[in-house]
Amino acid sequence: MTRRRLSLPGNWMAVLAWIAASLCLLPIAAVALAALTGGWETVGSLAQTVLPRYTRATLSLVLIVAVGTGVIGTGTAWLVTMTRFPGRRLLEIALALPLAFPAYVLAYAYTDFLDFPGWVQTSLRELIGWGPRDYWFPEIRSLPGAAMMLVLVLYPYVYLLARAAFLQQSATAYLAARTLGRGPWAAFFRVSLPIARPAIAGGVLLAIMETIADFGTVSYFNVQTFATGIYQSWFSFADRGAAAQLALCLLIAALVLAGLERRQRMGQRHHAAGRRFEVLDPAQLHGARALLAALFCTLPVVLGFLLPAGLLIWMGHDSFPIILTERYVGFLQNSLTLAAVAAVFTVTAAIFLGFNARLHPNRANKTAIGIAGLGYAVPGGVIAVGLIVPFAAFDNALDAWMRDTFDISTGLLITGSIWLLVMAYMVRFMAAALSAYDAGLSTINPNIDAVARTLGRTPSTMLRGVHLPILRPSLLTALLIVFVDVMKELPATLIMRPFNFDTLAVQAHRLAADERLSEAAVPSLVIAAVGLLPVIVLCWGLGREDRTERDFVPDLDPAE
Template identity: 70%
Template sequence: MTLNAASTNTTKPPRARDGLRALSGVALTVAAFCALPMLAVLIAALSGGTETVQHLIQTVLGRYTTTTLLLVLLVSAGTFAIGVGAAWLVTMTRFPGAKFLEIALVLPLAFPAYVLAYAYTHVLDHPGIVQESLRDVTGWGPRDYWFPEIRSLGGAAAMLVLVLYPYVYLLARAAFLQQSSTTFLAARALGSSAWSAFFKVSLPLARPAIAGGVLLAVMETIADFGTVAYFGVQTFATGIYTSWFSMFDRAAAAQLALCLLSFALLLAMLERAQRGKAQYHDPARRTQSAPPSELTGWQAAAALVLCGVPVLFGAVLPVVILVTMGLESEQNLFSPRYLGFMRNSVTLAGIAALLTVLAAISVGFFRRLRPGRVSQGAAYVARLGYAVPGGVIAVGLLVPFAMFDNALDAWMRATFDFSTGLLITGSIWLLVLAYLVRFLAAALGAYEGGQAMVHANMDAAARSLGQTPLGTLRRVHLPILAPSLLTALLIVFVDVMKELPATLIMRPFNYDTLAVQAYRLASDERLNGAAVPSLVIVAMGLLPVILICRQVGRQR
């Protein structure tokens, strides 16, 4: 009979009970911190008064809503087309370069969208090399021709599509690999062409995975600030920042954050619902994977172009452009100032990654030890942060902690004639907490994926040998989960390096990071200078992407 560690001896020694209490306390505290920004935004928005709401409705709310929805639709369509098409071609067909491209298609995931925005603006804007060469060759003046405007809604959507399609590609490719050849070959035997069988059989079977990838891309889209702000596209993300810092209207910022939070939570619910219905992607049921079809002639050339273009424009060209821009700039990467930016970025990312992984371990292990509504609810709340944009989390944390700091300072002044200043909101720890809330879902997903390898009998055996729950975690789980935890650590580290809106809003004075420096230089139209910190961010982003690429290469 299979034993379950959670249902073994109910009479536990005091040390075991204390360990369980400590674990449950940490897990529930983490969940409470994850819920705090959403509750704070709700309270601040409701206390803002109807005047602010009416002003928003009459002025910017319609524009923000329309622009955000259009951006979401464009990015959804683009990531679906590129991600699904590339995944199908490299999985179900064979053509020259397919082996290389099935790994290279993941590389754009290392780039923040705002970095691509800086690179392509430098090349495609009016004074850029493309339009300048066009004018030199044709002799046209500035008003004699039309050229697509890179700083536009379409330009922002293109940048986001190029860096977000790997989400769809990875999940769609995994779904296609898991599909049996039986249904596809049956459709072909009944007279369907390869394209018809794809649309009628393969695509519907992979729908849950594809929908999950598209929803991840959409959540990243509504959370993006750097790209849309640089291109002057007015979305909810830019509206929150403008209301908070330019207009100093905290109520308006909170109410805009509430609108964006509602949309993000709706997307999270959709992602959870579609993931719960994906019951027929069971590798144990498949008989034999569909053999790839050999493409020749123009079909092979077309497949090579279709799969190579996203890699070219999403990774290769941006690196070439950024390196060229960096060499032309006057920024010294090894100057004390830049070393300070790198030190600040690595410090924040390192602390946030370590604390986030520890929080993921506490929530995930608590759920394993005590399955039930409390632990399930804690895990669900902990995952919501990934669906909440960084600007919303920043507003949601600043409001309550600023009230606490001001109340404490007033009490200390009145009682001891001593000012405490901003103890929490003026430190990096509140920013680290924002990172933890934002990226805990990524760490929790990696931890739970590895935890599935640890059978319940291992827990029972450890407990029968006298191990406490925390001893079981330390001596059994963590050694087995070391690769998954390392992956989670690297993913959170790089995500924090790229995070911009929360860092802009919450960073302490004179505590700038590489992302902030790149944004500041780009805002001042010093794009050559912005290329230098952008290249460092991209180099950091390649670490987890290389791990993902290695995993993709093993899936065959």
């Protein structure tokens, strides 16, 4: 007797894909509905009190981060791609390393280093004999300080996209500008920079979206932004209406930025100038120019990775044994469990969404992927509010019905559970999983699908027997990216975690808020160490891509 294997019909795959897309849309719709039904009195009160302050602080952060990441990311990308100087090969990889650090971890390290009782100011007072009021020193716990932390960890977004754009440019237009009398700087600003502008703008917009979503850094530095306002309204003032309305303001800004980023991404296609693709021979820098280029590229690595890593190790060297205690092993297990479960669920949902759109590339399925990808632009605090509001209403209604009907209290079945937190992570990081899966799926020739179908494969067996084995590297990359992002996520975890279920990120935030920075260094180092995994994979791919670009020059004109 032949054993039949279960297969999943194509229509069920479409249903699962749309369920995943609907779950991603739920918090956005819930926030909008809760905000619009919260009463205009709250809106008026917010407009007269905290809204102007939140707006000014958020816009100031966005402006500083946009300029800082744009200058550092574009400048370093151009130097390591188009010039040669001592240490360039090492720096082109090292410049991506600050991505491993969450901004709030840098905030803890630099506060211990630069604050009044920190090593720098203490050493100055002992060396020069100054008293507390005899000198002025920049305040690290300020809006500029928070902006500096964000710039140091977010500039790699611009660097990676700008470098890829510079690598893909043909040298023809640049060389034509040089032959017409333009100097190196004029040719860069008139030719290379405009061609790479969509990629640079896309990186800056990604950095801005991360900035408006940040909670750990601004809350630790006591900078009043929309992200901190949502948390304070929810917990400190127990005003759910105000939290929903602040979340709606932040949501609108995030969705506008997401639309701009998508438009920039669509505009990144350009035609090579000239009939032949030519790789520009990088200029060899000497003397002071080489020194300045090396210094400009080294400083972001030192300030964004080497110095904070060294500071955290120095801060926590006496506290390292606590990571082996039962309490911290519990924090680590909670973090790993949440990250693993969320990664599996998120990537599985991305597979259904992507494969369904592959089978039926119609407008509805493309819309489903677009809806599912909105979460990357929505801050974790907004997603938390958007999920708690409807599920808390459901839990309360169910509990009231059970009390009236059976005299039984069900309590909160969904709200405050791990599964609702996992759903928040899935909404937040679905776009990352979809991006990695789609990158692998694009390498599978559609003819393979046609051959599999003619051989009698159903959609589910084709997915299981053909696509998934081919896509194993892409799926592992997607799992790794989501896993690390969940390990670092703070605002959603703070708001939605079950009672007495803390993670390393929550513990680090709590210890830092209590000024116990030496103890906060230990969980912060673990988070940063886990964050290094995808960065190492990314750097390896970056180096391989650069070698491919330099060693293989495609001839686009067969006649020549």
